[in-house]
Each structure stands twice: as structure tokens, then as C-alpha cells.
Amino acid sequence: MRPSDHTPLFLVSATPSSVLLFHHHTTTGVKKEPHQRGGSADLQIAAAQSDERTRKAGWENGAKGGLSHIEAGSGGLPQTAAAVEATMGVLDVESARQYLWNLPQMYREWWLNLVREDPGHVVVETALIAFIVYILFFKKTLNPKDLSKPNLSSREIDEIIDDWKPEPLVPPLTEEETSEAESMPVVQEFSGPYLRVEGIEKPLLNMANFDFLGMGQREELKQAAVQALDKYGCGSCGPRGFYGTIDVHTKIEDEVAAFMGTEEAISYSDSATTISSTIPAFAKKGDLTVVDQGVEENVQTGINLSRSTVRTFKHNDMADLERVLKEIAAEDKKVNRNVLDQRRFIVVEGLYRNYGDLCPLPRLLELKAKYCYRLILNEALSFGVLGATGRGVTEMYGVDVSEVEIVALSMAHSLASVGGLCIGTTQVVAHQRLSAAGYCYSAAAPPFTSAAASAALGMLRAEPNLVAALRTNAEFLHGAVGAIPGLKVTSCALSPIVHVALAGEQEAAAVRLVLQGIAKRCAEGGVALTTSTYIPSEKFPPPPTIRITTNALHTREQLEQAVRVLAEATAAALVPAEGL
CATH class of the missing domain: 3.40.640.10 (Type I PLP-dependent aspartate aminotransferase-like (Major domain))
Structure with missing residues (x-):
């Protein structure tokens, strides 16, 4: 392959501000035409003179210890292979030593020129350099652990450990919360309309789930x-x-x-x-x-x-x-x-x-x-x-x-x-x-x-008759529970969810405790029902009630049993609560 007419040659000049890129013109493979306009002899003479000037400039700058001011041709760069060879000749040990010796003076001149030409740049750069020096050599690293370590003896440390009492993971339960937690049954098994609850041997009639049509x-x-x-x-x-x-x-x-x-x-x-x-x-x-x-x-x-x-x-x-x-x-x-x-x-x-x-x-x-x-x-x-x-x-x-x-x-x-x-x-x-x-x-x-x-x-x-059977059971339960002394039904007669409240006006917290007692007595009597509970952050909390549900598969005998047990539990619970 024939080399290009402008083959790059990279020479690094160790000046503080620049890296010189030199090009040279190769004549390898270039056809010479002695009869071109201007005369080939004149071109050869001009090239020879340019090479001589470049060689002299290179030696002079090399003697001074620098390569940054080579001036040759129109752009101040070597233009011929001979000029490049002359420039390469200065990169010997002596020239490098002279250059490094003169480097501080050259840097000083460059810095003073920069101060005159762009003082703002100098101010910013000087401030940054000073900041870096301060961070590296003067600023002391603060260890937070050193500040948190009190100057205590071993005896004092042991006394503090003995006196320390950890906070409970959860706050202690109130009387109402304790009663509510104790009244929460743990279901072990479902079997048709009945379920088994932990702590109670006999199965309970399920009057608490939302399987309204008995599909489950x-x-x-x-x-x-x-x-x-x-x-x-x-x-x-x-x-x-x-x-x-x-x-x-x-x-x-x-x-x-x-x-x-x-x-x-x-x-x-x-x-x-x-x-x-x-x-x-x-x-x-x-x-x-x-x-x-x-x-x-x-x-x-x-x-x-x-x-x-x-x-x-x-x-x-x-x-x-x-x-x-x-x-x-x-x-x-x-x-x-x-x-x-x-x-x-x-x-x-x-x-x-x-x-x-x-x-x-x-x-x-x-x-x-x-x-x-x-x-x-x-x-x-x-x-x-x-x-x-x-x-x-x-x-x-x-x-x-x-x-x-x-x-x-x-x-x-x-x-x-x-x-x-x-x-x-x-x-x-x-x-x-x-x-x-x-x-x-x-x-x-x-x-x-x-x-x-x-x-x-x-x-x-x-089987649309399932809906009709559910409606019949809901209406019966609504009327039968509403007839129990001391209770009132607050829900709709068509609803399979029957909400039962205490008759009269009482404080909600006290009423909730009484209703939980009724639900507990019902479980002991063989009927599973529950009290309504709501999250503490409820903005508009509903009144406390007992919640009874029915489904389409409940028989009349089962509903009558639930009403009878509820009436007995209510009578037993309201005796000590008459002062409410």
C-alpha cells in the first residue's frame, strides 16, 4: 500500500499547555514532473531551504530544552520528512535534561501569561487547588463513634445495664381489648352447618359465616x-x-x-x-x-x-x-x-x-x-x-x-x-x-x-328457590331475635346479616363488653355467632352489635335453637349489667 501524502506523526512536547501534533509530507511514490508550472527546480530549492530552517530551529529549541516553539512552513509545523528527522534528533538524553531543567521557568511564564489573559480562570483554579490541599492535608475526619462514647467506668456501665428496662413490643391491652381477644374463637373444622372451635368439645351451629346460599x-x-x-x-x-x-x-x-x-x-x-x-x-x-x-x-x-x-x-x-x-x-x-x-x-x-x-x-x-x-x-x-x-x-x-x-x-x-x-x-x-x-x-x-x-x-x-329459602330464613330470624327482651334488631328484614343491639341508650364501650359476654355464652350453649368489630381508625364507627347470619340451608329447628340460646345468654348477661 502506498502511504498517504499526509501521514500523521505524533510527537509529544512536554509543555504544560499543549501536545503538538506534527505532520510530514512524504514523497514516496509521488511522480515528479519537472515541467510543471512554477518549475520543479524552484520547488526543490524552496523545500531544501525549508528543511534547513526547520533543522536549525529544531537544534536551537532543543538546546534551550523545549520543542514547543518549532516554526516551520506556514503553520509552524514541520512540512517535510527531513524536517521531521531533524526534530526527532533533539529527543536525546541531553535535550531531555535541558528541557526538564527549564520546565519550571516555562511553567512560570505560561502562568503569568494566563494571569494577564484570563485572570478569572486563574482565580477559580487557584481556589479549587487550595480547597483540595485543605481537604487532603488539613481537614480532620470526625468519627461519630468517638462522640457517642461516654467516659464511663465498667461499674457504671454494669449499673446502667441492670437498670435498663426494655419497652414492650406492643402496649398492654385494655380491659375491652382483653375481653375481645379472649372472645375470638379459633375454628378447627367445618362440617356442614356446624363447626368445631378450639377449647369447646361439641360442634357449634354456624351462625357467623357469609356463605348465604350454602354453596360451600x-x-x-x-x-x-x-x-x-x-x-x-x-x-x-x-x-x-x-x-x-x-x-x-x-x-x-x-x-x-x-x-x-x-x-x-x-x-x-x-x-x-x-x-x-x-x-x-x-x-x-x-x-x-x-x-x-x-x-x-x-x-x-x-x-x-x-x-x-x-x-x-x-x-x-x-x-x-x-x-x-x-x-x-x-x-x-x-x-x-x-x-x-x-x-x-x-x-x-x-x-x-x-x-x-x-x-x-x-x-x-x-x-x-x-x-x-x-x-x-x-x-x-x-x-x-x-x-x-x-x-x-x-x-x-x-x-x-x-x-x-x-x-x-x-x-x-x-x-x-x-x-x-x-x-x-x-x-x-x-x-x-x-x-x-x-x-x-x-x-x-x-x-x-x-x-x-x-x-x-x-x-x-x-335453583332460584335457594334465594327464596334464604329470604324466608332471614325474615324468621329477624322477627324471632327482635322479640328477645333487652335486644333490638337494627338491620333490614330482608338481610341475611342480622345486627342485634342492646335496647336503650348505653355507653358504647360498656355495651361492647356485654355483647362479647353474650357471644361467649352462646358458644358455650352450642351456637357460634360474633360481635361486630371495626378498625380503630374508623372515622364513623357503627354502633356495637352482635352479628348473626343465616343461609338457605338452615332448617327451622336450627334457627329456633339459635334464637333460644341467644335469649338465654342475653338474660344471663344482662343480670349483672342492669346498672348500665
């Missing part, structure tokens, strides 16, 4: 779960949006949507996260939610996660709800705010877990239409319970389900499985597939739970 006792449901386990295994191995969707998930969604008469449904792996994911999927920061004060904890969690502006109204009080809506409308008019610029929701439950009563759905629909709101209805407990065929509070009131924008259901109660669903239009469901945290980030439900729910839904569709 049906062999068909268990067989469906076993078949799904054999086919799919246990877990789904991922969220629905990635690789966790299995055909049984979409099957239960399609079946519930068809059963409820909506366009689509979306399933969640946990019933508690259904409503707590649905609400923040639609209500965001800056939106407005008007919430019933009696909603359960899962709804409250969804409201908190939404970070929306929250207004509350008294439980099931439609007059108070309209008052709140009028106040908001007056604020809109005052600040000239367009109601369509803000998403607004009314949040209620179909059947309230903490009270056992129903929402007045027709009146809610009137108010939400009048004041331009959307309705979020949690039918976790009313699905499978209310209405002629168990389609919930919408069927009971004869309201088309499409009039409610967002409806949440649970598969954990009437279907005796795990998980929940949200039903509505295609737009409502599709939005949750990318916006609902419980759907996007939680693992999908195990396939056998969806298969069990599908089997339970099929039995509900084929």
Missing part, C-alpha cells in the same frame, strides 16, 4: 374445584395482563355478564380488592366522591387510594345526601365552575355490611341524574341474596342494571369461592384492564376458584 356445603362445587386442580394445577402464575389469564377466568366473566345483563365483566383475584381497585381506577386526584358514612372498610380503602376530594353524608339519609349535593352545586355557582369539568361519583353499598340495611336505589338514581353524578354501587353482599333470582338490589327494586354506571360484585359470599367482579359497559370494563391496580399487578385467581364460582353460578341459575 355442596359436593358439586367441590368436585368442580378438584377437576380444575387436576387440569390446571394450583396457581395462575402471573397477573391477568401478562400470562395469568386462563380460559376459566374469561368463562366466569362471560357468565356473570350474561347473568346480570351487562355488556362485560372483569374478574379480580380477591373480593376485598375488587371495590378498592375499582374506585381509584375511575376517581383520581381532583375528582369528587360523595360517600355514605356507613360503607365498609374495603370501600373506604378505595376512596383513600383515589386521593379524590371526599364529601360524606349520613348513612342512608337521602335528605342529607341532597343537602350535600346542593352545597356542592352552590359552590360551583359561586366559583363559576362547570360541573362537566370534574368527574363526580356517589358511592354506596347495595347491602351494608356494617348495618344490614339496603340502599334506597331509586332515590339515589334520581339524585345522581339531577345533579350530574355517576353511581358506584358495591353489591358484594347483595349479589345472590336480593331479588327474585339473586341478581341483587337492582333486581329487587326493578331497576335496569345499566342505569348504574359501575357495579362491584363478590364471589366470596353467595358463590362460596374467592375473588370479585366488576360489571358494566365495555368502556367501563376495558378501562379497568389498564387502570385497576388489583387487576394489573396482582396475580390472577387460581383457576380452581374461578371454576368453583362458575359451578356455583350455574347452581344459582338452576
Whole structure:
């Protein structure tokens, strides 16, 4: 290969400010033309003179100990191979020694020139150098351990250790908390309508669970779960949006949507996260939610996660709800705010877990239409319970389900499985597939739970008499318990959740202790029921009650036994409590 006409040659000049890059012109392989314009002889003479000047300049600068001021040709750089050879000749031991000897003087001249040309740069650089020197040589490192070490003798240290008393991991329980903890039963086994509790030998009649249709006792449901386990295994191995969707998930969604008469449904792996994911999927920061004060904890969690502006109204009080809506409308008019610029929701439950009563759905629909709101209805407990065929509070009131924008259901109660669903239009469901945290980030439900729910839904569709039997038992229990002296029923007669309070006005803490005593005596008498408990941070805590539940498979004899035991326990508990 023929070398280029401008082959680079790198020579490092140890000056403080630059590295010289030299080029030379090689003539190897270049055809000489003696008859070019200007004359080749003249070019050769000029090149020879340039080489001579370059050689002299190189020797002179080498004698002075530097290579930074070589001037040759038009750019001050060697232009020929001879010049390069002359320059390379200065890199001997003597030249290097002279250069290093003159280096401080050269650096001083460079520094003084820099002070004259750019004093600001010099000031900044000097300050940084001084700071680095201070950090490296003068600043002492402070050891925090040295400050924390007291100057104590071994005897003093031993005395301090002996006097130290650690704080308890949890604060001591109050009398009320102790009684509540002792009244919490530990269930060991379920067997049909009965269960076994730790510390009690005989089985107890189960009047505390939420299996309203008795599906958990049906062999068909268990067989469906076993078949799904054999086919799919246990877990789904991922969220629905990635690789966790299995055909049984979409099957239960399609079946519930068809059963409820909506366009689509979306399933969640946990019933508690259904409503707590649905609400923040639609209500965001800056939106407005008007919430019933009696909603359960899962709804409250969804409201908190939404970070929306929250207004509350008294439980099931439609007059108070309209008052709140009028106040908001007056604020809109005052600040000239367009109601369509803000998403607004009314949040209620179909059947309230903490009270056992129903929402007045027709009146809610009137108010939400009048004041331009959307309705979020949690039918976790009313699905499978209310209405002629168990389609919930919408069927009971004869309201088309499409009039409610967002409806949440649970598969954990009437279907005796795990998980929940949200039903509505295609737009409502599709939005949750990318916006609902419980759907996007939680693992999908195990396939056998969806298969069990599908089997339970099929039995509900084929046996509507289950809903009628449940309604009959609820009405009987409501009337029979309400006749017990000293007690009053605060729930609705159609509700399978019966809330029982003490008659009269008493202090809540004292009442709670009495009710816990009644529940304990009932367990000793062969009936398992429970008292309602709420989180300490509850902003609007419901009154303390005993909570009794019934299902479609309870016989009249079993219900009469439960009422008789409850009456005896109440009479025994109220004797020492007459002074309340």
C-alpha cells in the first residue's frame, strides 16, 4: 500500500499547555514532473531551504530544552520528512535534561501569561487547588463513634445495664381489648352447618359465616374445584395482563355478564380488592366522591387510594345526601365552575355490611341524574341474596342494571369461592384492564376458584328457590331475635346479616363488653355467632352489635335453637349489667 501524502506523526512536547501534533509530507511514490508550472527546480530549492530552517530551529529549541516553539512552513509545523528527522534528533538524553531543567521557568511564564489573559480562570483554579490541599492535608475526619462514647467506668456501665428496662413490643391491652381477644374463637373444622372451635368439645351451629346460599356445603362445587386442580394445577402464575389469564377466568366473566345483563365483566383475584381497585381506577386526584358514612372498610380503602376530594353524608339519609349535593352545586355557582369539568361519583353499598340495611336505589338514581353524578354501587353482599333470582338490589327494586354506571360484585359470599367482579359497559370494563391496580399487578385467581364460582353460578341459575329459602330464613330470624327482651334488631328484614343491639341508650364501650359476654355464652350453649368489630381508625364507627347470619340451608329447628340460646345468654348477661 502506498502511504498517504499526509501521514500523521505524533510527537509529544512536554509543555504544560499543549501536545503538538506534527505532520510530514512524504514523497514516496509521488511522480515528479519537472515541467510543471512554477518549475520543479524552484520547488526543490524552496523545500531544501525549508528543511534547513526547520533543522536549525529544531537544534536551537532543543538546546534551550523545549520543542514547543518549532516554526516551520506556514503553520509552524514541520512540512517535510527531513524536517521531521531533524526534530526527532533533539529527543536525546541531553535535550531531555535541558528541557526538564527549564520546565519550571516555562511553567512560570505560561502562568503569568494566563494571569494577564484570563485572570478569572486563574482565580477559580487557584481556589479549587487550595480547597483540595485543605481537604487532603488539613481537614480532620470526625468519627461519630468517638462522640457517642461516654467516659464511663465498667461499674457504671454494669449499673446502667441492670437498670435498663426494655419497652414492650406492643402496649398492654385494655380491659375491652382483653375481653375481645379472649372472645375470638379459633375454628378447627367445618362440617356442614356446624363447626368445631378450639377449647369447646361439641360442634357449634354456624351462625357467623357469609356463605348465604350454602354453596360451600355442596359436593358439586367441590368436585368442580378438584377437576380444575387436576387440569390446571394450583396457581395462575402471573397477573391477568401478562400470562395469568386462563380460559376459566374469561368463562366466569362471560357468565356473570350474561347473568346480570351487562355488556362485560372483569374478574379480580380477591373480593376485598375488587371495590378498592375499582374506585381509584375511575376517581383520581381532583375528582369528587360523595360517600355514605356507613360503607365498609374495603370501600373506604378505595376512596383513600383515589386521593379524590371526599364529601360524606349520613348513612342512608337521602335528605342529607341532597343537602350535600346542593352545597356542592352552590359552590360551583359561586366559583363559576362547570360541573362537566370534574368527574363526580356517589358511592354506596347495595347491602351494608356494617348495618344490614339496603340502599334506597331509586332515590339515589334520581339524585345522581339531577345533579350530574355517576353511581358506584358495591353489591358484594347483595349479589345472590336480593331479588327474585339473586341478581341483587337492582333486581329487587326493578331497576335496569345499566342505569348504574359501575357495579362491584363478590364471589366470596353467595358463590362460596374467592375473588370479585366488576360489571358494566365495555368502556367501563376495558378501562379497568389498564387502570385497576388489583387487576394489573396482582396475580390472577387460581383457576380452581374461578371454576368453583362458575359451578356455583350455574347452581344459582338452576335453583332460584335457594334465594327464596334464604329470604324466608332471614325474615324468621329477624322477627324471632327482635322479640328477645333487652335486644333490638337494627338491620333490614330482608338481610341475611342480622345486627342485634342492646335496647336503650348505653355507653358504647360498656355495651361492647356485654355483647362479647353474650357471644361467649352462646358458644358455650352450642351456637357460634360474633360481635361486630371495626378498625380503630374508623372515622364513623357503627354502633356495637352482635352479628348473626343465616343461609338457605338452615332448617327451622336450627334457627329456633339459635334464637333460644341467644335469649338465654342475653338474660344471663344482662343480670349483672342492669346498672348500665
